Amino acid sequence: MKALERHREFSRIWASAPGFKGLFSTVNHTDLGRMFLVTAFFFFIVGGILAMLIRAQLATPHSAFAEPDLYNQIFTMHGTIMMFLFAIPTFEGLAVYLLPKLLGTRDLAFPRLTAYGYWCYVFGGGMLLFSMLFGIAPDSGWFMYPPLTGAISSPGINTDFWLIGITFVEISAIAAAVEITVSILKFRAPGMSLARMPIFAWYALVTALMILTGFPPLILGSILLEVERAFGLPFFQAEFGGDSLLWQHLFWLFGHPEVYIIFLPAAGVISTVLPVMCRTTLLGYGWIVAAAVALAFLSFGLWVHHMFTTGIPHMGLAFFSAASTLVAVPTGVQIFAWIGTMWKGRPDLRLPMLHILGFFVTFVIGGLTGVMVAVVPFDWQAHDTAFVTAHLHYVLFGGFVFPILAGLYYWLPHFTGRQRFFYLGEAAFALIFTGFHVTFLAMHWVGLLGQRRRISTYMPEDGWTTINLISSIGGFILAIGIAMVLIEVILHMLTSRRSPRNPWSAGTLEWAMIIPPAPYNFASLPHVTSREPFTDDPELAVRLASGEGYLGRPNDLRETLTVEITSGKPDYHVIYPTNTHLPIIMAAVTGTFFLSLLLKAYWCIPIAVIGVAALAWRWVWVLGRKQDLPVQDIGHGIELPNASTVEHSPGWWGSLFLLVANATFFGSLLFGFAFLWTVAPGWPPPAWFDASAVELALGTTGAMVGAAAIRRARRANALRQPPLAWLGLCFAGTLTVAIAAAAITLRVPAPVEHAYAATLLVLGSYALFHASLGMLMVAFLVSRTALGFTSAARKTEFPVVQLWIDYLGVIAILVFLVVHLTGWLS
Amino acid sequence: MTDILRIVIAPLVWLAAFTTVYALHGLVCGHAIGGMPFGTISVPRLLLVSAYALAICAQIILLISLYARRFATQSEFVRFVSRATGWTALVATVWTLLPTVTMSHCL
Numbered sequence: 043m044k045a046l047e048r049h050r051e052f053s054r055i056w057a058s059a060p061g062f063k064g065l066f067s068t069v070n071h072t073d074l075g076r077m078f079l080v081t082a083f084f085f086f087i088v089g090g091i092l093a094m095l096i097r098a099q100l101a102t103p104h105s106a107f108a109e110p111d112l113y114n115q116i117f118t119m120h121g122t123i124m125m126f127l128f129a130i131p132t133f134e135g136l137a138v139y140l141l142p143k144l145l146g147t148r149d150l151a152f153p154r155l156t157a158y159g160y161w162c163y164v165f166g167g168g169m170l171l172f173s174m175l176f177g178i179a180p181d182s183g184w185f186m187y188p189p190l191t192g193a194i195s196s197p198g199i200n201t202d203f204w205l206i207g208i209t210f211v212e213i214s215a216i217a218a219a220v221e222i223t224v225s226i227l228k229f230r231a232p233g234m235s236l237a238r239m240p241i242f243a244w245y246a247l248v249t250a251l252m253i254l255t256g257f258p259p260l261i262l263g264s265i266l267l268e269v270e271r272a273f274g275l276p277f278f279q280a281e282f283g284g285d286s287l288l289w290q291h292l293f294w295l296f297g298h299p300e301v302y303i304i305f306l307p308a309a310g311v312i313s314t315v316l317p318v319m320c321r322t323t324l325l326g327y328g329w330i331v332a333a334a335v336a337l338a339f340l341s342f343g344l345w346v347h348h349m350f351t352t353g354i355p356h357m358g359l360a361f362f363s364a365a366s367t368l369v370a371v372p373t374g375v376q377i378f379a380w381i382g383t384m385w386k387g388r389p390d391l392r393l394p395m396l397h398i399l400g401f402f403v404t405f406v407i408g409g410l411t412g413v414m415v416a417v418v419p420f421d422w423q424a425h426d427t428a429f430v431t432a433h434l435h436y437v438l439f440g441g442f443v444f445p446i447l448a449g450l451y452y453w454l455p456h457f458t459g460r461q462r463f464f465y466l467g468e469a470a471f472a473l474i475f476t477g478f479h480v481t482f483l484a485m486h487w488v489g490l491l492g493q494r495r496r497i498s499t500y501m502p503e504d505g506w507t508t509i510n511l512i513s514s515i516g517g518f519i520l521a522i523g524i525a526m527v528l529i530e531v532i533l534h535m536l537t538s539r540r541s542p543r544n545p546w547s548a549g550t551l552e553w554a555m556i557i558p559p560a561p562y563n564f565a566s567l568p569h570v571t572s573r574e575p576f577t578d579d580p581e582l583a584v585r586l587a588s589g590e591g592y593l594g595r596p597n598d599l600r601e602t603l604t605v606e607i608t609s610g611k612p613d614y615h616v617i618y619p620t621n622t623h624l625p626i627i628m629a630a631v632t633g634t635f636f637l638s639l640l641l642k643a644y645w646c647i648p649i650a651v652i653g654v655a656a657l658a659w660r661w662v663w664v665l666g667r668k669q670d671l672p673v674q675d676i677g678h679g680i681e682l683p684n685a686s687t688v689e690h691s692p693g694w695w696g697s698l699f700l701l702v703a704n705a706t707f708f709g710s711l712l713f714g715f716a717f718l719w720t721v722a723p724g725w726p727p728p729a730w731f732d733a734s735a736v737e738l739a740l741g742t743t744g745a746m747v748g749a750a751a752i753r754r755a756r757r758a759n760a761l762r763q764p765p766l767a768w769l770g771l772c773f774a775g776t777l778t779v780a781i782a783a784a785a786i787t788l789r790v791p792a793p794v795e796h797a798y799a800a801t802l803l804v805l806g807s808y809a810l811f812h813a814s815l816g817m818l819m820v821a822f823l824v825s826r827t828a829l830g831f832t833s834a835a836r837k838t839e840f841p842v843v844q845l846w847i848d849y850l851g852v853i854a855i856l857v858f859l860v861v862h863l864t865g866w867l868s
Numbered sequence: 869m870t871d872i873l874r875i876v877i878a879p880l881v882w883l884a885a886f887t888t889v890y891a892l893h894g895l896v897c898g899h900a901i902g903g904m905p906f907g908t909i910s911v912p913r914l915l916l917v918s919a920y921a922l923a924i925c926a927q928i929i930l931l932i933s934l935y936a937r938r939f940a941t942q943s944e945f946v947r948f949v950s951r952a953t954g955w956t957a958l959v960a961t962v963w964t965l966l967p968t969v970t971m972s973h974c975l
Contacts, residue, residue, distance in 0.1 A: 227872070236871060237945030328945060332952035339879035339957075343886045343964060355897055355974050357916075360967030361890055368963055372956070608871040608943055716891070720898035 051596035069153035075139025089123035101514035114181035121184030143552035146231025159217030161629030166210035180204035219253035245310025256299035258707035263292035275800035283797035285722035294345035308445035320387025366416030397448035404440025429489025460538035473523030480516025549574025566594030729791035733865030744778025780813035878957035885923035
């Protein structure tokens with residue numbers, strides 16, 4: 043088969059539906075990556091316009107530009123949009139678009155999940171935009187501290203938009219994190235061992251794992267605060283055994299790692315683009331990987347440094363002050379590795395490199411002011427002043443926007459297949475760099491002079507007028523620079539001439555394909571022997587297009603293969619689902635659930651939940667087959683089993699990492715319970731839970747029976763014996779857990795009267811939800827088995843269900859112990 | 869997956885130790901645990917310093933394991949990165965929990 047014929051065949055198999063309608067059914071990572079990026083940049087522009095409104099307001103004293111109420115909405119939405127609707131989705135979009143290409147494969151692990159995540163992001167972001175357009179946007183600052191955000195202080199719907207909208211958007215982040223983690227670990231080109239992975243993939247892996255463990259505390263906090271607002275359960279009300287500091291802990295358990303979740307992908311861009319701009323290879327690859335891992339972990343030990351002024355004892359402050367200073371070390375390792383890379387190579391001052399230099403200057407200043415605020419006495423002085431706002435902008439703009447602009451210009455030929463023609467970018471860079479530093483250096487200064495953050499106006503005699511005016515002028519210069527970037531990109535997409543295939547002479551695999559990329563990426567998959575395979579073999583692109591790699595024969599299926607995690611040896615063969623509207627429908631129904639909560643249309647919630655469950659059932663059902671698939675010939679004399687016949691299928695890996703996020707959520711809930719019990723005023727509660735040995739025994743026995751029965755069912759299936767009886771027993775065990783959990787929710791003392799009872803209600807509901815989920819999964823497996831979708835060979839669904847039943851067993855036993863033992867101990 | 873665990877195990881143990889010591893500190897102060905049964909060493913100090921020492925011991929054992937042939941990985945790259953993260957975790961444990969020795973505990 044000739045290369046062109048192969049291209050046409052693969053394009054027919056992998057293409058999205060034509061035209062505008064194709065956007066709604068596409069599951070292709072290239073399309074979805076572009077959609078993510080375009081949407082994220084749209085939100086960046088919206089957030090930027092809000093920033094200009096802030097600077098217009100603060101340019102002069104006694105400003106009447108915006109009323110305080112409106113101003114509160116403006117700065118809250120600016121922070122919210124930039125953090126949740128621009129920065130994280132930009133990472134998701136870049137990773138979704140680039141990773142399969144960098145890793146030498148055809149798509150991500152779960153293409154429909156990518157699409158579902160995208161639509162959740164669009165609908166959740168849309169909710170927040172809607173609130174802004176109608177003047178009911180969140181107005182309590184992007185970190186939403188109670189009691190300001192409680193029902194008494196903020197009775198309107200504004201705060202609900204934030205809590206519900208952001209939780210909805212976070213589904214997208216969790217979906218993307220699961221997707222990225224499994225894709226990097228399993229979906230790589232043969233031969234690509236951990237040591238040969240592109241550096242961006244390492245950064246994306248670390249970031250995705252951080253999202254899985256960093257976002258659940260915020261999701262929990264948002265749920266608790268919304269439940270408090272909607273139903274009066276007093277988790278954050280001191281007079282009823284709650285504590286507003288619990289929110290700060292949960293928020294910053296997310297919020298500080300969030301800074302590194304934003305920085306690390308940008309560092310991945312720097313580590314990818316910088317060596318190409320310097321015409322060399324990255325110095326200290328292993329050190330950089332170790333530094334990224336260390337940074338990720340250390341970032342989880344810093345959250346209290348946002349709470350230095352809350353009255354925490356000195357020793358507690360010192361723990362977090364020490365950790366905050368230590369985090370500068372792995373960051374420094376990366377900075378020195380990049381400087382070493384520039385020293386080793388011959389830097390070429392092309393546009394991406396200018397933005398990288400902008401990053402260096404800005405981010406290092408932000409890092410140094412970060413060390414300043416890590417020192418407790420200084421932080422007490424600077425806390426809640428414009429100095430801190432300036433510091434975070436140096437870190438986030440320096441550590442994210444400059445690298446992303448470098449990446450934008452670097453990969454623009456890849457996105458569009460065109461090369462730059464208008465050269466507005468250099469002038470834009472000068473304006474952005476100058477404008478940024480004028481704005482935020484001035485903001486440091488005015489912060490040190492005492493200007494508090496988030497104030498809507500100030501007096502002329504405060505002495506801040508000139509500095510604020512300079513800062514505002516800088517802000518508008520910055521905005522003009524960003525507008526010029528936008529204009530250049532639009533002109534580039536519309537009119538530029540075609541780009542050669544590898545315009546930067548890069549060595550990574552994303553350039554070993556036609557640009558803009560075909561929907562299948564590679565006509566055949568490469569065998570990787572180094573970190574820069576395209577440098578080693580400049581003819582690689584042609585050889586892959588000629589079908590010389592793996593899976594080079596089109597056969598009407600969307601196929602790829604997985605590898606063993608460490609060695610990169612081929613592991614098993616995967617067949618992807620094709621284009622479908624299921625993700626957008628699922629996201630819409632999920633959105634109905636959140637909208638019902640927002641509008642307090644509680645009658646609609648069960649309908650939405652049943653709808654999501656039915657669609658999830660359909661989601662998995664369509665992947666089944668009634669025949670065993672033989673081993674697949676992938677070329678070069680290698681045969682692989684199909685994913686449906688292995689123990690650890692992509693679904694198992696996806697479940698594993700989703701459960702990591704889930705376990706973090708559960709751990710945060712237990713932490714919250716322990717925190718309230720230990721620290722909150724207003725304890726002991728007026729009434730304790732009436733513990734029951736019978737319920738405790740029933741629940742724990744049910745959990746253990748369920749876990750044992752699913753193992754026996756799996757074994758029976760492997761031995762070609764009917765597993766239905768064991769599955770029935772597993773269902774009964776899970777049902778018992780559900781009954782015991784339901785009993786907790788029905789018997790807790792009045793949950794609106796004290797945080798103790800409210801927390802027990804949440805713990806019981808958590809166990810009940812997972813027991814219901816377990817029953818649904820077992821019922822699914824029973825249906826599959828009864829209708830012939832499983833066999834001794836097609837066994838892969840058993841381990842997946844087992845994983846969930848095991849998780850249910852662990853959390854259920856812990857919940858029963860916590861609830862009943864606290865009742866007895868009282 | 870074992871190799872990924874090898875890379876993250878030492879920082880993970882640091883995170884667990886850091887959180888545990890912070891939680892212990894919260895318990896000690898929240899429940900006003902006191903007493904001086906060991907001369908000049910109070911119960912809270914003894915608990916916190918013991919936890920600190922245990923955390924350091926755990927990190928040293930982990931680091932030795934990462935160098936031991938018995939637990940060695942085939943991948944030279946993983947060996948290097950896991951040892952680097954092991955050293956980082958040891959330094960992090962010594963540095964971030966040092967206040968258990970040097971600071972007043974509930975002021």
